[in-house]
Amino acid sequence: SQTIHQWPATLVQPVGSPLSLECTVEGTSNPNLYWYRQAAGRGLQLLFYSVGIGQISSEVPQNLSASRPQDRQFILSSKKLLLSDSGFYLCAWGTGKPYEQYFGPGTRLTVT
Amino acid sequence: SQQGEEDPQALSIQEGENATMNCSYKTSINNLQWYRQNSGRGLVHLILIRSNEREKHSGRLRVTLDTSKKSSSLLITASRAADTASYFCATDAPRNSGGSNYKLTFGKGTLLTVNP
Numbered sequence: 662s663q664t665i666h667q668w669p670a671t672l673v674q675p676v677g678s679p680l681s682l683e684c685t686v687e688g689t690s691n692p693n694l695y696w697y698r699q700a701a702g703r704g705l706q707l708l709f710y711s712v713g714i715g716q717i718s719s720e721v722p723q724n725l726s727a728s729r730p731q732d733r734q735f736i737l738s739s740k741k742l743l744l745s746d747s748g749f750y751l752c753a754w755g756t757g758k759p760y761e762q763y764f765g766p767g768t769r770l771t772v773t
Numbered sequence: 774s775q776q777g778e779e780d781p782q783a784l785s786i787q788e789g790e791n792a793t794m795n796c797s798y799k800t801s802i803n804n805l806q807w808y809r810q811n812s813g814r815g816l817v818h819l820i821l822i823r824s825n826e827r828e829k830h831s832g833r834l835r836v837t838l839d840t841s842k843k844s845s846s847l848l849i850t851a852s853r854a855a856d857t858a859s860y861f862c863a864t865d866a867p868r869n870s871g872g873s874n875y876k877l878t879f880g881k882g883t884l885l886t887v888n889p
Contacts, residue, residue, distance in 0.1 A: 693875050697879075703881055703882075704861065704879045704880055704881035704882055705816075705861070705879040707876060707877075707878075710875055710876060712875060720876075749813075751815055751816070753815075753816075755875070757875050760803070760804050760806065760821065760865050760877065761806060761818045761821060762816075762818065762863075762877060763818065764815035764816040764817070765815050766814060766815050767813070767814065767815050769813070
């Protein structure tokens with residue numbers, strides 16, 4: 662069966678510090694991978710998605726970047742965090758057809 | 774732009790009652806899905822309904838889709854305290870409407886509280 666891992670679960674970082682969040686998927690090949698951000702009490706905002714190694718599509722211009730160095734690894738990064746980067750970050754995978762997506766447990770990021 | 778909008782934003786009911794949540798969307802869709810999120814956790818896929826389907830059941834869940842009104846409803850029957858969570862609808866649009874096979878657009882969710 663497929664599983665998706667995210668770490669860390671919780672992160673507190675000062676403004677201006679770098680960020681690296683990692684997501685890995687097991688039990689499937691060539692998945693589509695997604696990074697979402699969820700503000701408190703709000704819906705999900707799609708940040709990046711990837712349909713293959715090295716292929717990254719950015720949905721919203723912001724202070725973040727994503728990379729996919731391996732088939733089942735997706736990394737979300739920032740060189741300098743802003744206060745507005747605080748939120749709940751969710752990684753998900755899907756196969757594109759059917760269209761369901763499967764989510765990791767999330768990372769709670771607080772920028773202080 | 775936000776595709777799905779759930780209504781109501783919050784719903785509080787007693788255990789054993791039915792809960793109905795609604796979702797409206799703006800453009801044509803391929804499929805509509807419902808997800809559940811327990812507080813502080815990731816989302817869990819509940820059910821998918823295709824644009825050519827009108828109703829679908831899964832256990833205590835019943836989903837309807839009215840493409841003429843661009844709306845869907847999720848009914849949870851005989852609710853339990855463990856159903857307390859946020860519920861989101863998500864849509865994917867046909868390629869000729871600017872969509873892709875890859876992206877979903879989520880609404881802001883309905884927070885359901887089931888009181889024991």
